[in-house]
Structure formats: C-alpha cells, structure tokens
Amino acid sequence: IDIPTFCHQPFVDPKGACRICVVEVEKARSLMTACSTPAAEGMVIKTTSERVDKARKVIIELLLANHSTYCPTCHARDKCTLLKYARRYGVEKVRFFGKRRDDEADTDMESIVHRDQSKCILCGKCVEVCRQISGAEAIDFKYRGFETQIGSAYDKKLWETRCINCGQCVNGCPTGAIYVRSDVEEVQKELRDPARKVIFQTAPSIRAALGEEFGLPAGTIVTGKMVAALKRLHPYKVFQTDFGADLTIMEEGSEFIRRFTENDHIPMFTSCCPAWQKYIEHWYPDLLANLSSCKSPQQMTGSIVKNWYAKEMGLTREEITVVSIMPCSAKKWEITRPGCCVDQLADVDFVLTTRELADLLKANNIDLISLPEENYDDIIGEGTGAAEIFAVTGGVMEAALRTVVEILEKKSLPKPDFVEVRGLQGVKEATLEVAGHQVNLLVVSGLANAIPFLDDIRKGKSKYHFIEIMNCPGGCINGGGMPFYEKMETVEKRYKAIMDDDKQMKVRKSHENQAIQKLYKEFLGEPNGHKSHQLLHTPYVDRSDVV
Incomplete structure (x- = not known):
C-alpha cells in the first residue's frame, strides 16, 4: 500500500509533521497520521477515501500557495515529491493566495x-x-x-x-x-580544453547505482558501460578508485598492526569517510589521535596519479586535472583538506556525484544503456574484490581483515569472507581470534549511532581495537550524491550487487593486487614508509571552536 509522505525517512523516527499521510480510522473523530499512529488489534483503516483524498489535496494546495513553482530550474526536477502528489491528487490550480516567502537561495560557493x-x-x-x-x-x-x-x-x-x-x-x-553544488560546468570546461589532461577515477559504489539514472533496476552493475560512457567524453585516462582502496588497505592495515602490537592509541578508527573526519574534528577532537592518518582512496588515487603516474607518462602535475566520480557530497569538501595538495595544487581537482555524472553524460547525449562494455585503463585501473566492498558498511573492515589476518597469522586465507561484519545494520560487533590475540571489532554506519561508543572511548571504557565508521546508513551505496530513492529496498539491492560482484572477482585481497605490488617496489618502498607518509597520509584539525 502506497501512502504518500513528505517527512518520512528510513532510519529516522516518524514525526507526523507534513500530515500528507493522513488516513481514516474507523470510530476515530479525526484523520490520523499513518506514520506516527501505532496500529492496534482490530483497527479498521482506510488509506484512501473521499475524505482522505480531499484532505490530502487541501494540504498540497496550502503547500503550493507558499512554494516557488518555477520547476524547470529546480534541482528536484522529475524527483519532486510535491509535484508527484499534486499530479496524483489532481491539483490543477491553487485556491489559496496571500503573502509568500521570497527568500534568496543560499548559493555561497564555499558551501557544498x-x-x-x-x-x-x-x-x-x-x-x-x-x-x-x-x-x-x-x-x-x-x-x-x-x-x-x-x-x-x-x-x-x-x-x-x-x-x-x-x-x-x-x-x-x-x-x-x-x-x-554542481561542478558539471567546470568539468565540461576542462574536458574541452585541449591543453588539459583530464583523468577520471570512479568510486566502487558508482557501478551499482548509476544505471538507476538511466532507467535500469536498482543494483544493476554497469561498470563496463560506465567506463565506455566516460571514454566518450574523451578524457586522457579512466581509472578506478578501487586502486586507491587497495592502497588504503596496505597503509591502514599496516598502521593497525603497528598500533595493535604496540597498544598505541587503540581503538583505531578508519578514516575513509570525509564526513566522519569532519565530524570527529568538530565533536571529538580529543580522539583525533585514534583516527588513522591514511587519506581516503580518492585522495590516495589522486596523489599517485599526480606524483607517480604523471612522471611515468612524462607529464607534470600542472597539466593534469583529476576528476573523481563519487557517491558522496562530502568528497567535494575533502579535496580542500590540509594535506591534500602539493604546492597549492590539489591532488584531486573536481568531484562529481553519481547524479552529476548522469547529468554530464546526458548533456553530452551519451546513452549509457546502449554502450558496449569497456575496460579501465592500465595500471591504475586495477582493483580487487576487497576494494569493491569499500562501497558498503563493513566493507573497509572486511577488506582490512583479509590482509591483516594473513600478515599476522603468516598464512593464506583460503576463503577470505568475514561474514561477522556484514549486513546493513547500523551497529555490528565481532570478536576474532587472530594469531593468538583477541581482536574486538566494531562497525558503525549512521554517525549518530557512533556517539555512545565515542563517549565510552572518551571515558576509557571501550573494549574495541578496530572501529569502522561511515556517516551514511549502509555505507557509500547510500551516499549523499547517489540517485534518489523512495524505498529501503533500493539500498538493499545495491548492497547485494556489490557483495555479489566481490564474489566473482579473481583477486579478492588488496595485498595481492599486482599493480599495488609494482607501485611499492618501484616508487613507495614499503607501507607506512617515509614516502608513503609524505603522499598518502594526512593531518587533522581541531574544529571544536566552530558553533
């Protein structure tokens, strides 16, 4: 049964604020909000009736009476819920007139x-x-x-x-x-400038969601078609951020092993989520020493492109424009962080969300669905199953375990599956026996879920050794730049697609990525070494004074 709603959101308590979900309950004097009225035994409910439809129509008219109706430039476009319900309930004109709000939009370019x-x-x-x-x-x-x-x-x-x-x-x-904030026009300019060498990198989660913007079912993997579409924009190269994710595991895994064996600022937090980075800087700066110093996969990929790959190709940093395709709006902020540039030149120049990539492709008349499958460019086009599952909650933890456990136990894992940290729950806990040690793990998605655990750490009461935290419920597959959806089923399908894709990968452990091995041998030296710390690690900032 489809009951209309404006204010309902998965993972959020119902408020009954918008009133559009009113239903008729037998023997009740007034209409009741479906989202906040508990169901009871024997309750008879009409989710549609003349009385219900009339009330919903009036609510929509009242909202439209104080609403900008210049739809062509609206960012909601065909996803606007208000427009959808106006059509559903036959609102052809608004009967109510009066003073309207004419506030100017806050489009300060400093704001994401x-x-x-x-x-x-x-x-x-x-x-x-x-x-x-x-x-x-x-x-x-x-x-x-x-x-x-x-x-x-x-x-x-x-x-x-x-x-x-x-x-x-x-x-x-x-x-x-x-x-x-959209950066599509800026990226278009870079692509059309013959002097620029534009390099795209795509995050693991994009492949499981981009197809939705072109009418494909949620969870459809479109990796090859996405690469083909990007190449139709005529960039210099198309790489995948999976390479950077495998590099992150090499660095973060090595960092955890050192911290764990030396009991140095344990628990250690993962650092891949820029929203989480900024959150801890604002609210828990006293715990920054527990946060891994590793840059995110996006930033590591950008750094390697401009500091190693550029030299391999006989290019300079100044010639290259790195454009990331990310599931997350916070990635736009991350590229401005301290430590993410060299001599005022950013490692990553622009970030486009999944929705923005769809806009860019459509603006260039590129039909994703009709394209053949094509491959990423070598060598930064290589990635493993461990890198792909970075897209989901628990994925960074599992990817790290696939490498850390093998290193500590000094033997190969025949089946690198850590099901203990899988699933879309907001909080997951697990304990593993690794090389004779008990390792307590915590995985959190939805930052508010992390608050009680962070408070315990602050009080010295935590039992955990390794903690993964992602802001978005379910992980990057539910990021702030992903295609809009109405039902949680969409996120579940994206999750399943990523996990199924990992199963069929030939290489499922980051340390077995031959391109990563080549990079350390020829350029970086060793994980957590001097050059790695220069290029792949980042400082943090105490932002607690910001209100």
Whole structure:
C-alpha cells in the first residue's frame, strides 16, 4: 500500500509533521497520521477515501500557495515529491493566495550544500536526518509563525557551521529546497580544453547505482558501460578508485598492526569517510589521535596519479586535472583538506556525484544503456574484490581483515569472507581470534549511532581495537550524491550487487593486487614508509571552536 509522505525517512523516527499521510480510522473523530499512529488489534483503516483524498489535496494546495513553482530550474526536477502528489491528487490550480516567502537561495560557493527557502515546505525531514542519522545538528527550525524557516544558528552559511557536508539532508528533501553544488560546468570546461589532461577515477559504489539514472533496476552493475560512457567524453585516462582502496588497505592495515602490537592509541578508527573526519574534528577532537592518518582512496588515487603516474607518462602535475566520480557530497569538501595538495595544487581537482555524472553524460547525449562494455585503463585501473566492498558498511573492515589476518597469522586465507561484519545494520560487533590475540571489532554506519561508543572511548571504557565508521546508513551505496530513492529496498539491492560482484572477482585481497605490488617496489618502498607518509597520509584539525 502506497501512502504518500513528505517527512518520512528510513532510519529516522516518524514525526507526523507534513500530515500528507493522513488516513481514516474507523470510530476515530479525526484523520490520523499513518506514520506516527501505532496500529492496534482490530483497527479498521482506510488509506484512501473521499475524505482522505480531499484532505490530502487541501494540504498540497496550502503547500503550493507558499512554494516557488518555477520547476524547470529546480534541482528536484522529475524527483519532486510535491509535484508527484499534486499530479496524483489532481491539483490543477491553487485556491489559496496571500503573502509568500521570497527568500534568496543560499548559493555561497564555499558551501557544498546549497539551500533555497522558497522551495522549503517545512516538513522537517532535513532537521531530523541531520540529528538522527549524522548527529551533526547543523540545522534546525528557527523564528516563528509565517517567518518560520530551517537554517543554521546565527544565520551562518553552512560552511561556517558544524555541517559535515554528508548530503543526507539532500537525499531526504522532497522538494529540492536543499541540493548539492554542481561542478558539471567546470568539468565540461576542462574536458574541452585541449591543453588539459583530464583523468577520471570512479568510486566502487558508482557501478551499482548509476544505471538507476538511466532507467535500469536498482543494483544493476554497469561498470563496463560506465567506463565506455566516460571514454566518450574523451578524457586522457579512466581509472578506478578501487586502486586507491587497495592502497588504503596496505597503509591502514599496516598502521593497525603497528598500533595493535604496540597498544598505541587503540581503538583505531578508519578514516575513509570525509564526513566522519569532519565530524570527529568538530565533536571529538580529543580522539583525533585514534583516527588513522591514511587519506581516503580518492585522495590516495589522486596523489599517485599526480606524483607517480604523471612522471611515468612524462607529464607534470600542472597539466593534469583529476576528476573523481563519487557517491558522496562530502568528497567535494575533502579535496580542500590540509594535506591534500602539493604546492597549492590539489591532488584531486573536481568531484562529481553519481547524479552529476548522469547529468554530464546526458548533456553530452551519451546513452549509457546502449554502450558496449569497456575496460579501465592500465595500471591504475586495477582493483580487487576487497576494494569493491569499500562501497558498503563493513566493507573497509572486511577488506582490512583479509590482509591483516594473513600478515599476522603468516598464512593464506583460503576463503577470505568475514561474514561477522556484514549486513546493513547500523551497529555490528565481532570478536576474532587472530594469531593468538583477541581482536574486538566494531562497525558503525549512521554517525549518530557512533556517539555512545565515542563517549565510552572518551571515558576509557571501550573494549574495541578496530572501529569502522561511515556517516551514511549502509555505507557509500547510500551516499549523499547517489540517485534518489523512495524505498529501503533500493539500498538493499545495491548492497547485494556489490557483495555479489566481490564474489566473482579473481583477486579478492588488496595485498595481492599486482599493480599495488609494482607501485611499492618501484616508487613507495614499503607501507607506512617515509614516502608513503609524505603522499598518502594526512593531518587533522581541531574544529571544536566552530558553533
């Protein structure tokens, strides 16, 4: 049964704020909100009736009476829930008139997430997502009555707040009032400049979701077609971030082994999620020493492209433009972090989300579905199954275990599957016996779920040795730049697609990636060595003074 809703969101407690989900309950005096009314034995419910449909239509009209209706430039476009319901309930004109909000959109280019108050229907979904999923609490309701709006404290721009740029508020917004800054035009300029050597890198999660933007079912793997589509844009090369993910495991795995054996700042946190990096810098700076110093796979790939691959090809850093295709809006912020550039030249120049990549392809009349399968370019086009599962919650942990356990136990794992850390649950715990030691593991997705564990660590009460934290529920497959969806089933299908793809990979352990072995032999030396620390590790910043 499809009951309309604006304010409902998976992983978030129901609020009943938008009222569009009202239903008729037999013997009840008034209509009840379906999302927040508990079902009871013997309850008779009408999810559609003349009374229900009339109420829903009036609610939609009232929302439209104070809503910008210039749809062609709206970022929600065909995904606008308000437009969908207006059509469903036959709203052809609005009967209510009066004062309207004409707030200017916050499009400050320093902000990754932009806001347009004229499109906001005050459903409050973004507020609850920011509180209950990300734990950042960067926005809330402010002012009263007709002047009510959603924003940050002291009317600050989002980039001036504790916003972690995760984009989950964007995924939740039903009307396009919140959206991610687009860099499509800038990338187009780079592609059309004959002097630029544009190199694309694609994150593991993109292959399981890009097809949705072209009408394919959720969970359809489109790796080969995606590569073919990118090559139709005529870049210099197309690489995959899986290479950087395998490199991350070599560095992060080695870092964990050293810390664990020396009991140095244990537990160790993974550092792949930039939203998590920014969160801990704001809220738990006293625990920064526990955060792995490794850059994310995106940044490692960018660094290797500009500092090693460029020389191999007889190019300079200045000639290359690295464009990342990422599931995450926070990746746009990450490329500006301290330690992610050399002599003021960034390792990664632009980030496009999955949705932006679809826009770029469509703008260039490239039909993903009709294209043949093509391969990534050598050598940074090589990756393993361990790298691919970085896309899901528990994937970084499992990838690390596939390497760490083999190194510590000094023997090969015949079946490198650690099912203990798999699944879409927000919190997963496991204990493994490794080389005679008990290793306690924790995997968290949805940053708000991590707060009690972080508080315990702060108090010295934690039992864990290794902790993976990702901001987005389910991991990168549910990132703030991924295709919009209505049902959790979509995320489940993306998860299954990634895990199934890992099973059929010929190489499933990062340390067995021959391209990675070549890189260490010819350039880096050894994991966690001097050159690795120069190029593949990053400092962190105490941001606790930001309100």
